[in-house]
Amino acid sequence: MIAHRLGSMQTLPAPMRHFDETETVDYCIVGVGSAGGVLLQRLARAGFRVVALEAGPFWDTEKDWVSDEKGSHELYWNDLRITGGTHPLALGANNSGKGVGGGSVHWAAFAPRFHPSDFRVYTEDGVGADWPLSYWELKPYYELLEREIPVAGPAWFPWGDPHGHPYGPHPLGGVGDVLVRGCTKLGIRSVAGGPVAILSASHGDRPHCIYRGFCLQGCKVGAKASTLITHVPDAITHGAEIRAHAMASRVSLRNDGRVDGVIYIDRDGKEHFQKSRAVIVSGYAIETPRLLLNSACPAHPHGLANSSGTLGKYLMAQAGNVIAGRFDELIRLYKAPPAHALSEEFYETDPRRGFARGFAVQTVGPLPVAFAKQMITAMGAWGWGLRKVMMDYNHWATIGVLGEILPWEDNRVELAEEKDQYGLPVAKVTFNLHDNDKKLIEFGKAKVMEIVRAAGAKKIVQESRFAHLVGATRMGNDPATSVVDKFGRTHDIPNLFVCDGSILPTQGSANPGLTIQALAARTADYLIRQGDAIFFSNRRDQSEPGIRYDLSPPYTRFKGNPRIA
Amino acid sequence: MSRKSFPFRSTGGELRDLDQPGYYAGYSTMAQKRSWDEATRNVVSERVEKTPPIRFFSPEEAAVLGAVIDRLMPQDDRSEARTIPILPIIDERLYKNSLNGFRYEDMPADQEAYRQGIKAIDEMARARYDQAFAQLTVHRQELILKSLHDGKPNPEHETWKRMPVHRFWALLMEDCVTAYYAHPWAWDEIGFGGPAYPRGYMRLENGLPEPWEKDEQAYEWNAPVDSVSVLDEQGAPADHASLHGHGGSH
Numbered sequence: 001m002i003a004h005r006l007g008s009m010q011t012l013p014a015p016m017r018h019f020d021e022t023e024t025v026d027y028c029i030v031g032v033g034s035a036g037g038v039l040l041q042r043l044a045r046a047g048f049r050v051v052a053l054e055a056g057p058f059w060d061t062e063k064d065w066v067s068d069e070k071g072s073h074e075l076y077w078n079d080l081r082i083t084g085g086t087h088p089l090a091l092g093a094n095n096s097g098k099g100v101g102g103g104s105v106h107w108a109a110f111a112p113r114f115h116p117s118d119f120r121v122y123t124e125d126g127v128g129a130d131w132p133l134s135y136w137e138l139k140p141y142y143e144l145l146e147r148e149i150p151v152a153g154p155a156w157f158p159w160g161d162p163h164g165h166p167y168g169p170h171p172l173g174g175v176g177d178v179l180v181r182g183c184t185k186l187g188i189r190s191v192a193g194g195p196v197a198i199l200s201a202s203h204g205d206r207p208h209c210i211y212r213g214f215c216l217q218g219c220k221v222g223a224k225a226s227t228l229i230t231h232v233p234d235a236i237t238h239g240a241e242i243r244a245h246a247m248a249s250r251v252s253l254r255n256d257g258r259v260d261g262v263i264y265i266d267r268d269g270k271e272h273f274q275k276s277r278a279v280i281v282s283g284y285a286i287e288t289p290r291l292l293l294n295s296a297c298p299a300h301p302h303g304l305a306n307s308s309g310t311l312g313k314y315l316m317a318q319a320g321n322v323i324a325g326r327f328d329e330l331i332r333l334y335k336a337p338p339a340h341a342l343s344e345e346f347y348e349t350d351p352r353r354g355f356a357r358g359f360a361v362q363t364v365g366p367l368p369v370a371f372a373k374q375m376i377t378a379m380g381a382w383g384w385g386l387r388k389v390m391m392d393y394n395h396w397a398t399i400g401v402l403g404e405i406l407p408w409e410d411n412r413v414e415l416a417e418e419k420d421q422y423g424l425p426v427a428k429v430t431f432n433l434h435d436n437d438k439k440l441i442e443f444g445k446a447k448v449m450e451i452v453r454a455a456g457a458k459k460i461v462q463e464s465r466f467a468h469l470v471g472a473t474r475m476g477n478d479p480a481t482s483v484v485d486k487f488g489r490t491h492d493i494p495n496l497f498v499c500d501g502s503i504l505p506t507q508g509s510a511n512p513g514l515t516i517q518a519l520a521a522r523t524a525d526y527l528i529r530q531g532d533a534i535f536f537s538n539r540r541d542q543s544e545p546g547i548r549y550d551l552s553p554p555y556t557r558f559k560g561n562p563r564i565a
Numbered sequence: 566m567s568r569k570s571f572p573f574r575s576t577g578g579e580l581r582d583l584d585q586p587g588y589y590a591g592y593s594t595m596a597q598k599r600s601w602d603e604a605t606r607n608v609v610s611e612r613v614e615k616t617p618p619i620r621f622f623s624p625e626e627a628a629v630l631g632a633v634i635d636r637l638m639p640q641d642d643r644s645e646a647r648t649i650p651i652l653p654i655i656d657e658r659l660y661k662n663s664l665n666g667f668r669y670e671d672m673p674a675d676q677e678a679y680r681q682g683i684k685a686i687d688e689m690a691r692a693r694y695d696q697a698f699a700q701l702t703v704h705r706q707e708l709i710l711k712s713l714h715d716g717k718p719n720p721e722h723e724t725w726k727r728m729p730v731h732r733f734w735a736l737l738m739e740d741c742v743t744a745y746y747a748h749p750w751a752w753d754e755i756g757f758g759g760p761a762y763p764r765g766y767m768r769l770e771n772g773l774p775e776p777w778e779k780d781e782q783a784y785e786w787n788a789p790v791d792s793v794s795v796l797d798e799q800g801a802p803a804d805h806a807s808l809h810g811h812g813g814s815h
Contacts, residue, residue, distance in 0.1 A: 077666055088670070096666060372745075377735070383638075391588060428670070
């Protein structure tokens, strides 16, 4: 038998435990992405009986993944969704994942922390919402996950809560050089070589980066972290089961107001029921609210755990405008990881700018198909004009705005009338920009254009777009205005949890992956600490669990997180 | 009038029947395929060696769309043997109803959008020039398409009252570039390194070529004199922003 490969050196532990369908497990987790992978690993290590349902395949990275844009189409959630509003979000590629590892399989892997101010946006700026926890409660989990992933980056990251990184920074590519050069000319601080969840040196059974530039197509090398290779193998070793091609259709509710399992459909269209003592939904910002809405029943007519009426609301995407500059010299933007230099100099609110919150400036590295699409929109290119501009591909550098768009009630996920291939109503996503968002985007766009110009670009164009999706199953202390509490437990149902990007109350200008994983590790600690109480009691203990340092995957219990100050 | 239009270089006349357009003469990504991993080699080789048959479009639809694609992604400078298939790739996607994960609420499903759009373009040609689109001169074809690009269909057609013309344009253009720039011959044209696992890249800065890449040999390249599909130096109209699938960046 040929081993199932997870990166170029690691193999999937075999055999994987299989629970009988009639067996009641402790936890059924829906979705094995950034959060689901970490939860599964923690709960399995702590000895719980855990089954995870994943709608997509269990990737064999050597067989299933290719160094090719078009050939990587299956990494995304390509099923139908309807998108609308004044600024409709493009879905599918970029902001969704389908398969074990979820979106962490194709993230660019920037892994910055949120800033302390992100957790107090309403208190500090009177907009958005406060989190039910502070940065300082999450900080030990940031440090822990930075070691488990592990994150490579500068020894001194000067913004937010300044910190260092366990692995050293990566060498600079052409686009990073443009970012650093432009920022330096303007007196803006920048960092290079990270923070990214990509190995700059070999680690356990994972080799270091080879700088081939196909991060967004799934890292065949195994240098870029995804939960598929960082946490899933350890979960399997410790007795977790992952059922691939299992599309959850409903969370099942008992008469006593507690859930008792998940109904799902396998790849042959056959329906199954996995009984469990508790359920954790980790389907991300669209599929999580969709599943809970599709699980409506007489006791929860507007969707499961939706007594607040906020389920599906306060969806967020970050402004992701890409500024492309053409240089006389060659750049070859396809080399090096797309994510490798950034500035968070404009992250915090500056009252002089006339809007709340801010943005980050980050490198991006579109490969030819993605770049051609950007030229269609940014330059209106077609025909011979498109052929000509594409012949200059190697002269362009692309730098992105990553801007904080605030949570608004009218940005939401609902159910559409159309059905998917399983007969389930699909999601309808509505997205509108508000005044603060528009001002922030204009400012961010102009600032990045200034940086690219200072670096020496002779021609500069921009494309308006969005990146990442969070919110829609908001976390908060008040059951009237949020769906889950600070540990991800739904306010309405004591043994139903949500743990993924959908619980974020605000999004900052940081890529959300690291924060999602840190929150998952914290929720896992809470569940482990609570033990059987989750299964047999409706009591809600809100005390902090205390961080567990003994649950990390192998090779990751080294000292790290240097801070040179 | 000529059925074709050729770009030219300022010192050397028309560029036609080229095996490899662009500024990287002698560079071949496929020549590197032995250093790629097997899965990638299979996917890319199949793209070069096999062209899928037309199964979704009717012969009439295929004739119109084929002529449209010839103007949206012109390859008149490429030799017959080195023409990159686009229509068959779009046909295959629609035949399999392979979606990109979403549909704008004001758009019909992709399959329907293509059928309606093709019909509208051909009817516009007949209304304006009394000829099928495929029979028009290159220049007249470009004028009709430019009116769609500009969001001001000329002549007007009722289809564009039901289906936003800028969204249809984006759909069509994205499918064209997804076929063209996914092809290794296009990588050779633009000097893209192509697949690089397990070997990787070693010269990351200063745009330097790997030992197996070529340095740029630039010359002044110009679109055909009468083409209207040249770059608008002012950039895109405002409603061209943010239409496509946002894959590929952050």
